[in-house]
Amino acid sequence: MFDSPIGTPSYWKKSTITLNERTPEALYEGKKEPEAQIVKSRYFREEPENVDFRTLIRYNDATPQISTAVYNYSELITGTEMTIESQNEKAKKIIDEWIRRTYFYDKFESLVTTLLVCGNALLEKLDEDDTRDVEEVDMSTIISKKRDEFGRLQYYEQRQQEGQIVKLGEGNLSRYIEFNLTNYSKGAWGRSLFYSLAVPRNSGFRHSAPLIEIMWGIEDAMGGIMLNNAFPITTITIPGANDALIKKETAKWARYKPGDKRIQKIKPEIEFFEPSEGSGRYQFIVEHMEKTFELGTQFPHDIMTGDFTSRASSETTENITLKRVRGFQRYLCNKLKGELFDPILLSSGIDPDEADLEIAFTTQNIIELEVNQVKDLKSQGLLSTNEAREWLRTNTGMELPDDDQILQDEEDKKQADLQPKIAPAVTAKMKDLESRIITLTTDKDTDKKIKEAQETLEHKLELVKEAIINGKETAAKRGNTVLEKILKELEEMQK
Secondary structure: OEOOOOOOEOOOOHHHOOOOOOOHHHHHHOOOOOHHHOOOHHHHEEOOOOOOHHHHHHHHHHOHHHHHHHHHHHHHHHOOOEEEEOOOHHHHHHHHHHHHHHOHHHHHHHHHHHHHHHOEEEEEEEEOOEEEEEEEOOHHHEEEEEEOOOOOEEEEEEEOOOOOEEEEOOOOHHHEEEEEOOOOOOOOOOOOOOHHHHOOEEEOOEEEOOHHHHHHHHHHHHHHHHHHHHOOEEEEEOOOOOHHHHHHHHHHHHHOOOOOOOOOOOOOEEEEEOOOOOHHHHHHHHHHHHHHHHHHHOOOOHHHHOOHHHHHHHHHHHHHHHHHHHHHHHHHHHHHHHHHHHHHHHHOOOOHHHHOOEEEEOOOOOOOOOHHHHHHHHHOOOOOHHHHHHHHHHHHOOOOOOHHHHHHHHHHHHHHHHHHHOOHHHHHHHHHHHHHHHHHHOOOOOOHHHHHHHHHHHHHHHHHHHHHHOOOHHHHHHHHHHHHHHHHHHHHHHO
């Protein structure tokens, strides 16, 4: 049967056999394929590598640092509107109606969350050619894939509640649409958003638990330290006491409540045993783990929990996050079009190529302002002085003086601009009155009656100032007369 040293079957023609011919179709039809299609024996049955889907879901549910990243990524991906455009208006209406009838957007949001948590997701159609509805497959029940000897997928293995193994897709594989988050080096399954935190690690002969479980242990230890500090072990020693006295005293101490009083002849020695706080010792370890989780989930947690400086840094990182989100959106759009929406159009008698369906997610256009634009917004009243100055501090690194000083300078300038509008005589009189009032109000020996008169005088002074600011010269003159009268009375009282 074999006519060569390497075991080539005799029925294969030498003229058609090359290193690039691997599939049965290529062998018999003379077609060539890239050598990259060569598969490995491990492809016969492929389980999720290092960590299964059920464990990934448990990690997500029990770890807020992870679930927060997953939730925010999911919202960034599906939070914007999905738009359907087509050259064929009928095709667009068919897809829009199908989405509305099947509540597809709700299912799609759940699918994206599963994709982020597990790195993979499966969407099941009613049948190979029946796309009236779709439903997500519970990834916690999927245990492996089965391929043939040429590496082609045959079915998915699913463990059901009764423990039996079901072969999903055997004989009707096109009924399922598989989504992968990240897939490289021809891996069987995609990688979870936080895969690097969820896999165990080996260094030499040492086996390390996943970083997620290590963080759990750190949080448990820190909680134990705090609880032990709150409820420390207490020992009470009574010098020279015999067993009978110890029993008697123990019964008394058991009845004591906080705030009780005790009369005694012997002072007991009381000690508290508690662990040291160790905050300085563990601070850098905790900070390292926090940064590791940010890198492991690829999401800037500081934007939600940090101070202003860390949030500003995280906002820069957010731009990178949005770029990743747009990459996920492009992948999802291409997958939905090729494996779901185009078949729906075919079943309705419409050529997908002719319809030229386009799927996209709307994006928020963020305009980066420049200094001159901020100045224009300030002059137009769309930004306040504080907002404009804060923008300049944050985006240009300018060292600006305090806002209070700026406001005071603006008020002084406003007053200086108004002074020429008032008659010089009124202005001079006001300056004289103000200097006399300052002398009186700084006198610390005045009695209660004088202080009351001073308060009345200061109130009248404010009214006169307001009249001057508003350009009411007559009212200012009358106010000056009243001020002069009160001031004379106050001076007589102080004499």
